[in-house]
Amino acid sequence: MSITTYLPRLTHVILWDLPSCNVLPPLGQLPNLEWLKIDGMGSIRMIDGVFYGGRGAFPRLAYFTLSNMDCLEEWNTPYPSVVDGSNVLAFPKLFELSINHCPLLRFIAFSPPGRHVIICSSDQALLSPWDNKGHVGASSSAANKWLSVASCEAPLHQWSLLRHLPGLQLLEISSCSDLTCGSTDLLQCISSLDTLIVEDCNGTVALPEMLGDLTCLRLLKIIGCPGLSQWCTSKENRMKLAHILEIELDGNRIEIRRPYRRYVTGREQKLKNKGAPTRTMKDLEDTTSRDGVGI
DSSP: OOHHHHOTTOOEEEEEOOTTOOSOOOGGGOTTOOEEEEEOOTTOOEEOHHHHOSSSOSSSOOEEEEEOOTTOOEEEOEEEOTTTSOEEEOOTTOOEEEEESOTTOEEESSOOOSSEEEEESOHHHHHOOOOOOSOBSSOHHHHOOEEEEESOOSOGGGOGGGGGOTTOOEEEEESOSOOOOOOHHHHHTTTTOOEEEEESOTTOOOOOGGGGGOTTOOEEEEESOHHHHHHHHSHHHHGGGTTOSEEEETTEEEEESSOOOOOOOHHHHHHHHHTOOOHHHHHHHHTSOTTSOOO
16 A cells, blocks of 8 residues: 555654665655655665655645755656656645755756755755756746755855746845855846845855846845945945845845835725825825836
8 A cells, every 4th residue: 555545644744863764755645745854864865756656746745854964965856757758846835945964965957846945054956057858847946936045165156056046036145155256147047036135144245246137136135244234335336236226234224226116005095096185195105116116
């Protein structure tokens, strides 16, 4: 009998401290699994079709954590279809994928699944390039909206993963030592970026020169980076940041070109339609952007 028969209602699984186990069970066939953590399985070298167990893998999984997998080298995120040999993505509902202390892990063929991807002390996951071969039923890269990177020693211009995240909206970088990026095309690959947060990167004293290519960037937050804060406030560099709507340095707002669009409540819209000269209406008009976009 299959694992589905024995454990049809299982929702949470932790596999922890199993150093001699070298094969993962077919957890992908658990129909109600929502939360999975695999930690300290030092003999696992690959995540592949055996882990998925077949088509329709991990249909309800929302949170997946991989930690302290010292020998894990490859993760093939899609798996071959039994019917036509094409690639079909697993994890259709995955919200958060967290990869912690997996120093050798590389993604093979496709980007990691999940809307929010967290990569900590796992440089190879950021550096591995690949060619998209074959086709898939859905695009995992389009689903990646939020990337958090912590404790990465490789410089930003080597983060090849960014080339495969065209829908990325929020990039959060913490405790990384080198944010230099002379590659114009790398930043163009994340041109949809809306928010950039840099925290506790003490060795960083400047932002990438090509930051102006991120034309959709609305919010820049710098936290605990003295050298970077000084760079942002210098007159010479303010022009490089002029396209950003809001900049915060350690919680202090230093520059706002124009306010965000404010969505109008039903009551406020009625007041406007009646032409009521109220304070509420004045506040609403003040929030209308200069280019005419707003209420």
